[in-house]
Amino acid sequence: MTTKHQIIVVGCGGMANVWLDYVEQRDNAEIIGLVDLNKELAQKKADQRSLQVPIFTDLATAITETGANLVFDVTIPAAHKQIVTTALEAGCNVFGEKPMAESLDDALEVTKIAERTGKTYGVMQNRRYLKEIRSLRHFIENNTLGNVHTLNVDFYLGPHFGGFREQMEHPLIVDMAIHTFDQARYISNSNAISVYCHEYNPSGSWYNGNASAICIFEMEDGSVFTFRGSWAAEGLRTSWNGDWRIIGTKGTAKWDGFDHLTTETVKNPDNTSFFKETEKSTISNFWTGGEEHTGCLDEMFAALEENREAETDCHDNIHSMKMVFAAVESARKGEKVYL
Numbered sequence: 400m401t402t403k404h405q406i407i408v409v410g411c412g413g414m415a416n417v418w419l420d421y422v423e424q425r426d427n428a429e430i431i432g433l434v435d436l437n438k439e440l441a442q443k444k445a446d447q448r449s450l451q452v453p454i455f456t457d458l459a460t461a462i463t464e465t466g467a468n469l470v471f472d473v474t475i476p477a478a479h480k481q482i483v484t485t486a487l488e489a490g491c492n493v494f495g496e497k498p499m500a501e502s503l504d505d506a507l508e509v510t511k512i513a514e515r516t517g518k519t520y521g522v523m524q525n526r527r528y529l530k531e532i533r534s535l536r537h538f539i540e541n542n543t544l545g546n547v548h549t550l551n552v553d554f555y556l557g558p559h560f561g562g563f564r565e566q567m568e569h570p571l572i573v574d575m576a577i578h579t580f581d582q583a584r585y586i587s588n589s590n591a592i593s594v595y596c597h598e599y600n601p602s603g604s605w606y607n608g609n610a611s612a613i614c615i616f617e618m619e620d621g622s623v624f625t626f627r628g629s630w631a632a633e634g635l636r637t638s639w640n641g642d643w644r645i646i647g648t649k650g651t652a653k654w655d656g657f658d659h660l661t662t663e664t665v666k667n668p669d670n671t672s673f674f675k676e677t678e679k680s681t682i683s684n685f686w687t688g689g690e691e692h693t694g695c696l697d698e699m700f701a702a703l704e705e706n707r708e709a710e711t712d713c714h715d716n717i718h719s720m721k722m723v724f725a726a727v728e729s730a731r732k733g734e735k736v737y738l
């Protein structure tokens with residue numbers, strides 16, 4: 400008998416459409432309620448999507464009246480802790496947008512609530528679900544690069560968001576780097592144990608807080624991950640996924656963050672010449688699953704139905720959150736911080 404997922408969506412802004420689109424393609428899931436503090440916005444979303452469902456401004460009431468068993472949290476970051484806590488305490492599983500919370504203490508608290516209630520809290524990390532990064536991870540797992548010891552990424556963009564991001568104290572690290580740090584954990588299959596971060600706001604920046612940062616992470620497998628990034632960099636933009644170089648004992652792989660995956664590996668490791676002969680190749684696509692939100696939601700639903708933790712379950716994602724807040728702490732203290 401198929402599992403029936405009866406879903407309430409909390410937060411009816413533009414991002415909700417991505418989650419609603421996904422549910423439409425699942426035979427065993429349905430939307431049974433919408434929640435937003437702005438009732439008119441929720442009703443407008445229902446009308447746009449031809450959803451004949453009740454509208455609420457309070458999640459607890461919505462769960463009680465609909466009997467939902469799954470909540471999609473598509474609210475702003477400041478609301479995540481409250482929404483997730485309410486849903487878990489009411490007996491619902493939760494799939495939500497990143498970040499888990501606005502502080503590490505809050506993220507740890509909701510993780511403990513998930514444990515106590517025995518419910519699932521899956522966190523959206525859509526940038527793990529691109530065919531390029533999945534293929535890169537597969538390539539590394541096959542030991543083609545040997546022992547990976549260095550991961551570098553450059554992230555340089557100049558987005559003029561306006562709004563809250565330009566007022567944040569740590570816009571790049573807190574709002575964006577969770578994606579990149581999570582990707583580093585995924586590529587290396589390792590968690591960070593320390594970080595030194597230098598933040599700064601470059602001349603000409605339109606941000607009030609520090610829009611640029613350089614971070615050096617030590618990973619538990621002995622590798623080093625470096626991040627250089629800016630949200631106030633005009634010209635020669637990188638991908639939103641960054642520009643990656645991964646170095647191992649047998650060679651190097653590069654990913655431009657778009658669709659270009661290349662590698663150069665040593666042909667004969669026993670060769671004693673000054674520069675060893677190498678051969679270049681492209682990394683073939685390994686991934687046949689969904690990408691972006693679809694891929695991550697596919698995994699979260701599969702894990703829920705198989706009674707296991709999803710790849711981006713809160714118990715895993717907390718390690719990416721720790722990287723973010725440790726980087727902020729390091730920047731404030733001007734010293735290396737251990738996670």
